[in-house]
Amino acid sequence: MPYKIKGKEDALIVVDVQVDFCPGGSLPVPEGEKIVPVLNKYIEKFERSGALIVATRDWHPSNHISFKDYGGLWTPHCVQGTDGANFHPNLQLPERVKIVSKATDPFKEAYSGFEGTNLAEDLKRAGVKRVFVGGLATEYCVKNTVLDALNLGFETFILEDAVKGINVKPSDVEKAMKEMLGKGAKKITFSDLEE
Numbered sequence: 056m057p058y059k060i061k062g063k064e065d066a067l068i069v070v071d072v073q074v075d076f077c078p079g080g081s082l083p084v085p086e087g088e089k090i091v092p093v094l095n096k097y098i099e100k101f102e103r104s105g106a107l108i109v110a111t112r113d114w115h116p117s118n119h120i121s122f123k124d125y126g127g128l129w130t131p132h133c134v135q136g137t138d139g140a141n142f143h144p145n146l147q148l149p150e151r152v153k154i155v156s157k158a159t160d161p162f163k164e165a166y167s168g169f170e171g172t173n174l175a176e177d178l179k180r181a182g183v184k185r186v187f188v189g190g191l192a193t194e195y196c197v198k199n200t201v202l203d204a205l206n207l208g209f210e211t212f213i214l215e216d217a218v219k220g221i222n223v224k225p226s227d228v229e230k231a232m233k234e235m236l237g238k239g240a241k242k243i244t245f246s247d248l249e250e
């Protein structure tokens with residue numbers, strides 16, 4: 056179904072497209088790098104329309120609760136200031152991108168870009184009504200960002216061709232997609248967007 060980009064009422068949120076979440080990194084999402092060129096197309100299109108472009112990044116201190124040694128599920132990843140925490144080198148973020156660093160408190164996991172950040176206030180202040188969410192990983196940070204966006208009252212779109220998941224269990228991504236859609240998110244692909 057076609058949707059017209061409205062410009063200033065829209066925000067593109069690129070979630071955690073970082074070196075550690077791509078093959079070769081410490082917590083790779085299988086084929087995570089494949090969404091990079093697709094995201095670049097979205098970025099270009101939204102940028103041209105005057106929409107707000109946001110890039111979230113996982114930005115953990117080295118003793119973060121998310122890490123196995125500190126009681127969490129994950130191997131260390133996206134530690135502040137390390138190469139693995141950098142955005143993927145081929146991701147073409149525009150000059151005026153708003154970077155949101157999250158999960159910086161050592162004692163709190165925060166999968167959503169809205170958790171413990173000013174993102175909600177910043178979007179509301181800018182007059183944003185709709186958010187378009189892509190990135191990594193579908194069933195963790197993308198899902199939690201999408202669900203928070205819905206709860207905050209944004210019309211929320213998942214970029215189906217620009218997300219990838221980990222699938223710790225094989226059906227995890229499918230379940231996450233169902234949950235997001237069941238709560239009111241809409242899924243679109245690049246060809247659904249009209250300028």
Ligand code: VGL
Nearest residue numbers: 071113191192195196197
């Ligand atoms: C993420 C696991 C741990 C994500 C972040 O960006 O989806 N997943 N930290």
Ligand code: ZN
Nearest residue numbers: 113121133158
């Ligand atoms: Zn993390």
